[in-house]
Amino acid sequence: MVVVPLAATGTASDNSTTVKYTPDNRYWVRVAAAGALATSGILLMAGKRRAGLATAAAGTTLVILDQQETVRSLWHRLPSHLEEVHKLLGRLQGAIEELSVQGEKFRNTLKR
Numbered sequence: 001m002v003v004v005p006l007a008a009t010g011t012a013s014d015n016s017t018t019v020k021y022t023p024d025n026r027y028w029v030r031v032a033a034a035g036a037l038a039t040s041g042i043l044l045m046a047g048k049r050r051a052g053l054a055t056a057a058a059g060t061t062l063v064i065l066d067q068q069e070t071v072r073s074l075w076h077r078l079p080s081h082l083e084e085v086h087k088l089l090g091r092l093q094g095a096i097e098e099l100s101v102q103g104e105k106f107r108n109t110l111k112r
Contacts, residue, residue: 029065032059034059040055070107
């Protein structure tokens with residue numbers, strides 16, 4: 001199990017959820033996250049699915065703690081990305097329906 005000390009800064013009345021890291025702490029958080037993710041891959045390949053998923057979740061949590069600004073920017077861009085995927089799926093569905101209609105016409109032509 002990986003234990004990472006998270007030193008809180010500020011006063012007890014500070015309602016901020018952002019954890020401040022010194023450069024040395026950030027290094028160890030990154031090492032712990034990389035180790036957890038590598039270990040999860042090994043566990044998953046060894047067939048230890050539950051342990052691998054739990055370790056992957058822990059590693060992902062550490063990455064999110066370390067990369068809060070990156071995760072926040074991705075979170076804010078997510079709706080626009082989902083909208084683009086939705087449009088792409090709509091176009092793909094239209095193309096598949098058109099292909100189905102063309103296939104039906106072709107089959108009807110061959111039956112004659």
